[in-house]
Amino acid sequence: MPTDNRHRYIAEVVVTLKPVVNDPQGLVVTQALHALGYPEVGATRVGKFISLDLEGAEESQVRARVEEMCRRLLRNEVIEDYRFQLRREEP
Amino acid sequence: MPTDNRHRYIAEVVVTLKPVVNDPQGLVVTQALHALGYPEVGATRVGKFISLDLEGAEESQVRARVEEMCRRLLRNEVIEDYRFQLRREEP
Numbered sequence: 001m002p003t004d005n006r007h008r009y010i011a012e013v014v015v016t017l018k019p020v021v022n023d024p025q026g027l028v029v030t031q032a033l034h035a036l037g038y039p040e041v042g043a044t045r046v047g048k049f050i051s052l053d054l055e056g057a058e059e060s061q062v063r064a065r066v067e068e069m070c071r072r073l074l075r076n077e078v079i080e081d082y083r084f085q086l087r088r089e090e091p
Numbered sequence: 092m093p094t095d096n097r098h099r100y101i102a103e104v105v106v107t108l109k110p111v112v113n114d115p116q117g118l119v120v121t122q123a124l125h126a127l128g129y130p131e132v133g134a135t136r137v138g139k140f141i142s143l144d145l146e147g148a149e150e151s152q153v154r155a156r157v158e159e160m161c162r163r164l165l166r167n168e169v170i171e172d173y174r175f176q177l178r179r180e181e182p
């Protein structure tokens with residue numbers, strides 16, 4: 001069986017604080033932007049961006065695994081939300 | 092002149108370490124994912140995700156201002172790259 005249907009994928013995960021959670025870091029960014037002359041900036045929220053290189057076969061399976069990684073490790077479910085995009089890399 | 096052509100925009104900025112810069116945080120995430128049973132994960136990179144609420148008129152002007160904010164405050168140009176998406180919010 002010489003088939004090799006493994007592919008490379010990149011998952012880009014964005015982890016953000018839930019809307020009800022205070023974001024002191026975002027507040028500092030807003031204040032700094034105001035001080036630099038950008039009064040048009042209102043609320044700012046700061047989160048994490050995590051890019052994962054992966055190997056896998058079917059996209060749907062890879063997607064399910066990344067979901068699991070987000071829930072088990074990458075986001076803190078008490079205070080954070082997550083979302084991700086998955087794309088297959090051409091060889 | 093009663094015209095009010097101000098709109099609300101959201102800019103989503105992603106700040107990532109340049110490829111040549113070591114990412115110890117990403118290394119820890121990779122190791123943790125391996126330990127949790129995800130050997131398919133290779134390199135992991137951790138960056139920042141910054142969401143800005145803005146007011147402005149023309150999209151092109153707002154875009155130019157966000158470019159400036161990225162270059163002046165949000166990214167460290169020695170070690171980081173940035174990119175952003177801008178979208179107009181409907182009232």
